[in-house]
Amino acid sequence: MRKIQIIFFSGILLISVNGRSQGFLRSENKRIVNDHGEILLRGIGLGGWVLQEPYMLQLSGIAGTQTEIRAKITEAVGETQARVFYDHWIANGVTKRDIDSLAAWGFNSLRFPMHYNLFTLPIEQEPVQGENTWLEKGFAVTDSLLSWCKANSIYLMLDLHAAPGGQGNDIAISDASSVRLWQSGEHKYKMIALWRKIAERYADESWIGAYDIINEPNYGFQNNDDTNGCEEKLNAPLRQLMVDITDAIRTVDKKHLIVISGNCWGNNYDGIFPLWDDRLVVSFHKYWNYNTKESIEKFLQIRDRYGVALWMSESGENSNVWHNDAIRLLEKNHIGWSWWNFKKAGLNCPMEIKLPDGYEELKNYWKNGEVKPSTEKSGQIMMQLAENYKIENTVIHKDYLDALFRQVITDEVIPFRSHVARKEEPLTVYAVDYDMGRSGFAFHDNDSANYRTETKVSVSGNRGMKYRNDAVDITDCNDVVTNGYCVYHTEPGEWMQYTVQMENEGNYEIKTRIAAGEKAGAFHFTINGIPADKIPVQQNASDSWTDVNLKNVFLKEGENIIRFYIDEGGFKVNYFQMQ
Numbered sequence: 001m002r003k004i005q006i007i008f009f010s011g012i013l014l015i016s017v018n019g020r021s022q023g024f025l026r027s028e029n030k031r032i033v034n035d036h037g038e039i040l041l042r043g044i045g046l047g048g049w050v051l052q053e054p055y056m057l058q059l060s061g062i063a064g065t066q067t068e069i070r071a072k073i074t075e076a077v078g079e080t081q082a083r084v085f086y087d088h089w090i091a092n093g094v095t096k097r098d099i100d101s102l103a104a105w106g107f108n109s110l111r112f113p114m115h116y117n118l119f120t121l122p123i124e125q126e127p128v129q130g131e132n133t134w135l136e137k138g139f140a141v142t143d144s145l146l147s148w149c150k151a152n153s154i155y156l157m158l159d160l161h162a163a164p165g166g167q168g169n170d171i172a173i174s175d176a177s178s179v180r181l182w183q184s185g186e187h188k189y190k191m192i193a194l195w196r197k198i199a200e201r202y203a204d205e206s207w208i209g210a211y212d213i214i215n216e217p218n219y220g221f222q223n224n225d226d227t228n229g230c231e232e233k234l235n236a237p238l239r240q241l242m243v244d245i246t247d248a249i250r251t252v253d254k255k256h257l258i259v260i261s262g263n264c265w266g267n268n269y270d271g272i273f274p275l276w277d278d279r280l281v282v283s284f285h286k287y288w289n290y291n292t293k294e295s296i297e298k299f300l301q302i303r304d305r306y307g308v309a310l311w312m313s314e315s316g317e318n319s320n321v322w323h324n325d326a327i328r329l330l331e332k333n334h335i336g337w338s339w340w341n342f343k344k345a346g347l348n349c350p351m352e353i354k355l356p357d358g359y360e361e362l363k364n365y366w367k368n369g370e371v372k373p374s375t376e377k378s379g380q381i382m383m384q385l386a387e388n389y390k391i392e393n394t395v396i397h398k399d400y401l402d403a404l405f406r407q408v409i410t411d412e413v414i415p416f417r418s419h420v421a422r423k424e425e426p427l428t429v430y431a432v433d434y435d436m437g438r439s440g441f442a443f444h445d446n447d448s449a450n451y452r453t454e455t456k457v458s459v460s461g462n463r464g465m466k467y468r469n470d471a472v473d474i475t476d477c478n479d480v481v482t483n484g485y486c487v488y489h490t491e492p493g494e495w496m497q498y499t500v501q502m503e504n505e506g507n508y509e510i511k512t513r514i515a516a517g518e519k520a521g522a523f524h525f526t527i528n529g530i531p532a533d534k535i536p537v538q539q540n541a542s543d544s545w546t547d548v549n550l551k552n553v554f555l556k557e558g559e560n561i562i563r564f565y566i567d568e569g570g571f572k573v574n575y576f577q578m579q
Helices: 066-077 079-093 096-105 136-151 185-202 236-250 293-306 320-332 359-368 375-388 398-404
Strands: 004-009 012-017 026-028 031-034 042-045 109-115 155-162 208-212 257-260 280-286 309-316 336-340 427-430 474-476 485-487 495-502 506-515 521-527 535-537 545-555 558-568 572-578
Touching (some): 066 079, 066 359, 079 375, 136 185, 185 236, 280 293, 320 336, 427 495, 545 572
Antiparallel strands (some): 004 012, 474 485, 521 558
């Protein structure tokens, strides 16, 4: 079991893992190790930084790739201002403060999704056909990132996320207008040369953890109808390219691990074996499926058959419940992991980017042709977005981080927010501020995660996708007194737990703020494990907020554990107040 140290920084729970890693990563006895023995990589991807996927900026359906995003920004603000925006975006997105924070929270590795065009010109822009122009900007960005990782004893995994020519039909991840890599010798040669150049520069850097040489190839080589290569049986072009890249790297670097990927977004390894190098790692990606041993069994079999270490190099985009269960599964089977991703305009990430005023106006113009904001206003909106990308301007989701680290090793429940009753002052506890911990210990919700690749039904854990990334359903609140959010979509059997500190014992009245719809409901509290009376909720077609009171509730001095149980659902809960 890991020994952890819990510290607090700016009100955020931080977990520091004792024992710093040293030495080049290598593969021994089907495990990733360093000079101190086996190391479980606990990482996160820096997605959206030098390679923007549209959904990360809530631009799905508006732009298909980063190139299209940039074209729309350029049209709105002008070429000069667009360049300024992207310079600030890269400068603000990842700083030493970001890496310091990620290390403090418990991450010991980072996966850097690289765009090839930061390091070399596209084929069509090369002044001399067949030659490679190297761009210092990409290497300078990598150098800075590596220096911050070194300072924090973090392994940096270099991931070629956008390959020359595009590695598959899911073009958002590769920023490609079409897939040319597999038909073009020029694009393959550029990719091979790029990896040789990278390896040559970083050959002696032990805090470079590995070269993740191709992200999520997804292409049907044998069958054009197999759009993403999930039914591919041979994968011969993919295998040959990875062999050629490995050979090029080994001419200048014989130390670093090389991460290989299967087709079908990294998971189809038919035709890839046997292995061709003794420092390879087999990676796979895991999204929206069940967290059972069966879900990773084929990779465990690959590990045993070929004696190779495994790395789950990309996952996430789910509820805290799913994340916690997945990490427990992976670590139990000695598999390191890298979550996706660290910042975006959305809930399920460690650092949420706040969208600036006017952004929706720009989106509506781009999508529907509505009134175009002025060039000046558009520029202000985009520069504010870049400013919001700084870690100090993001919303830090401590519940997300808690699920990745603390909850993996303990079932202990801790307060999400301090609830302390003062003498003769009513204590208001907002329903969304339930305790922090695992499902079944801090809360229970009937829809706990998205398992859509298994069920074919997409249901997020938190249906409202607001405030917290647990399974409890949270939406905006329009009550007069509010912290902005309330629990909704309540169903029978669901509950939330709250730790409350009372200065004085005695009998209290609990006033609960409820909004019912056209269906009647009911709920009850338990106070330190003892059930209170069931309270009916009257139907209310206007969905207006009202008080429901429970009198003579005994609360002891000190800590009290209160649970709110839904007996008959359909209503919303804003807060309960003890007085």
